[in-house]
Amino acid sequence: MDFALSEDQEMLKTMARDFLEKECPEAVVRQIETDERGYSPELWRQIAELGWLGISIPEEYGGTGGDAVDLMVIHEEMGRALFPSPHLSTVVLCGHTILEAGSDEQKKELLPKIVNGELILAMALTEPESSWDGKAWDPEGVTVRAVPDGDDYIIDGIKLFVHDAHIADYLLCAARTRDDGPSEEGITLFLVDAKSPGISYELLDTLANRNKQCEVVFDKVKVPKQNIVGELNDGWAPLFKSVKTGAVLLCAQMVGAGQRIEELTVDYAKTRIQFDMPIGINQHVQEHCVQLVIRQDACRYATQYAAWALGQPGQDMEVAMAKAWCSEAFEHICWRAHQVFAGVGTMAVLHIMPLYTRRGIVMENYLGDTPFWLEKVALELEKLPPHMKTKGKPLGLWDPQRKQVPVWEIWREYAESL
């Protein structure tokens, strides 16, 4: 049991904090949010130089071979700074999947370019119907089909809520290639050139980063067979593995954001004067701060545990718990902060809270919301072993003849004694 980061990770954290405070202050975040692309190519190049794109990629592909905890450190700082970038899409959701399932050629070809910042990738998984039916992140939700046609496959259908698709070089598209059998055994991953004829993009008008998520329409898009990542019909397992990692990293982003919100809120409670006193002297305001802090602590521990658990066998429940918890808790944290900031906290251009709250809506829902992960927790609970039995000599505690704690008798005795 050790809650501390390693020395290297502490260094990474400090470096990331310093870099983002300097290069990505609130003004830059706001500017990028109004930019069509939704990210800054210049900052993307800089983080490639810092090694952030290769942090979890093995050395043989140019990365530094770190683990999920290293990624967590970086994503926490990115969340704190509201850093807009396609890091999660490119490195984790697509990069890790290619690393897990791709052929040697694919890995040699793609991973070094990801590490260098030359490629942006986007994961095309969720669909309009599945997202409405609550199956967005379940294999049953994949209905867009890919049909073999000579040396190619033809993909036809709509993917929705695809992050970073409009700036991507490749899409990693999950498509249905078999209808019989269990639904997770009929999904294939295709690496689709984002400029392929027949693909069109439309930016979605979302609360945060309004230009970062897309509708992607595949109109009979041709993809060569050699662009299949992993085995035919076996795409779900590697993809979902990356989704799990991604979900934990979203938790890390919420932890980073929550930490900053906590600092700002408590500081405001101490310095804002109304009724001739700091507002933080009122227990109502203190209650907001305390409820915020206790949830923030819980988010942090749950996320740290989950990031560690990603590298351990048999810990799916704890991973699911992290996202189930953080998604709801972060919403609550934002709400508590808003209560303390009152009017000024709602002013879109004066205050940073609107940025956090809106980004929060994205992070809560992306890669599985609370109900989705609660269901995963429940599935794991079903496997819980029964409680072990004790074997000592019985005390006859449940013998009906036994004289029990005479609650009512004590009451009567007491009443009589008065």
Added chain:
Amino acid sequence: MEFGFSEEQQKLMAEMRDFCINELPEDYDPEYTGRFQEAETQEFWKQFHQKGVQKGWPTAGWPKKYGGMGFSAMEQAAISSEMSYWGARWGGIMAMTLVAPTVLTSGTEEQREKWIPPIARGEITAFECFTEPDAGSDEANVQLRAVPDGDEYVLNGQKTFISGGTKPDWLYTLCKTADVTPKHRGLSIFMVPGDAPGVSYRPLPTMGGSQQNEIFYDNVRVPKENLLGELNRGFYLAMTTFEFERAAGGGLGARRSMEKIMEYARQEKRNGKPLYQDSKARDMLARMAIHKHLEFLFGWYTAWHRSQRERLGPQHYNSGTLWHRLWQTFDGEKMGQVFGMYTQLRQKSKYARYNGRPGRTWEYMHAIHAAGSPEIRRVVIADRGLGLPRIPRQFNVQINEALKQV
């Protein structure tokens, strides 16, 4: 970052597990501890303790010099977490957590010789006698007086809500020994024999069936040697005591209750299917499991932090102490929604479900307030943890007077 247990800890926990499996009665249900306040079960824990003594476990965290094993906070937590998984406890637990630390840190050498060995053997039961009708959250407002008279002190006053069952050997009593401002500098702690002439008890059952006591002190005489630590430093001793009480480990007990309730949710049927497949039950179970996982993490964070003190400095607040109190009522509510009208049934009803536990969550409301209410814990987090402002105490009396004028 590492959330697994070291080999050493695992070994310790495995030994503890075997011990509990073999020693705890097979009809023991740790989810229903009310029974365990009865006299004969107190006797059971005493014996359990004595068997543990052979391994050195009950006093593992004490310094070697006084019969302990000098275990670190993490090793202690490994033991106590396994204990909590089984719902086991050492005999004379209050003496272990209250009297022993005080005597060890602030007692005289004679007091150590007198108290430590029998406490270590689990032979002494003690009550923590702090609360009075007018001194609840405001512990420093204790009015029970101890007045010197020759080689003795004479105690007069009343305590209330005191836990521990019946017939304690000793009363660890917080008394007023000086009229000073601030009030907490005029308090001292005395060890009062439970059967001293002038001490009388009135039982106060709680709605959950546990037994509290009102204790009256009528010209009770105790020798001067029974003063623990220094005169008028009692409040600080009480605070140290709390520090010791905070040893972590509740978390694994949390896992036990999930295993238990899942066992039940598999056997019980609703609409012809196992209860866990019912959508409301599923939601409740998953949320409960998360709260318990977090309880586990908060507990271990505390233990880890204690073990890292030198590196990290003092922990200014411990949100873990608030944690399960926050969710106890929430989980109870959810359980009530799943059990519906059956929530009302006590364990003895032939229609009772899940051993009558859903309703007990509500009856166990008393546990939320023992050892300081959640509101006071919030005040502590806000004040000492976050450094939020508060009205300086010395103005409280004036404000209260002013309120009467309005």
